[in-house]
Amino acid sequence: MKYKHYNKELLSDDFINNLISKNDFIDGRDGGLVLGNSHENGGIFFLYQFPEGFRVFGNIEGYEYIVNKESTDKNRYDLEKISDFDRDFTDVFESYEIPKGIKIIDARKNNKESKYILLDVRGKFAIINKYSTKANLSKIDFLNKK
Template structure:
């Protein structure tokens, strides 16, 4: 995993046992975002959203993301990494960038982390995390890339 994808924190390397992880799933505290999609939730300044990935020892906290990012699945990341990197270089938002006639595609998963601070986002660890500014500006193109390579 590369540093541009996540904000690493002091929670990195916390291990959650597989038994505890499945309890968290049953309690609705795990969001399975391995297929990609748009994340709604707090900014990094507001605490962000913890991400976990499976390891032989259990599930490890791998960092934090923030609301507004788009997770691009592993296969799409592998096939379109150059294009995604180019999109992700966009790190500012301008008024003229606001889409006026685009609605999120019905094929896009939207994951809401608001309301429960303990929610964890489950990733494989090799997805591409599109920053919130690039996600906003290039949403249609990112959705198409993610959907085209949906099967991971």
């Protein structure tokens, strides 16, 4: 079953515990290349943890890259230059072979669903679009690990 969520929706403890028991909840706070559904196929929800529980804060898609907060703070200028959708967009996105050593966040579950990703509630992490990620993957991964 594909879930639909609204922005800032508070997810029940039962819902989160069910995700955890099925291994459908991923800690993405360290960043990495996201593998999972495209936006056209429902994308991947990301959550923040608050004292009152977990809230839905957005939807990303496979082949986008999440750069952790600390690396984003240190490398914001370089990341802004890298993430240029207009420059890197192509009509058809082709998947590609991922080089060894790239940090991966594997949110794949099946064709109709994705796992949920926990991101840093402090925000200020970068999400690099999939076209710019493809063109600059090794550099982005290097910056994420700095």
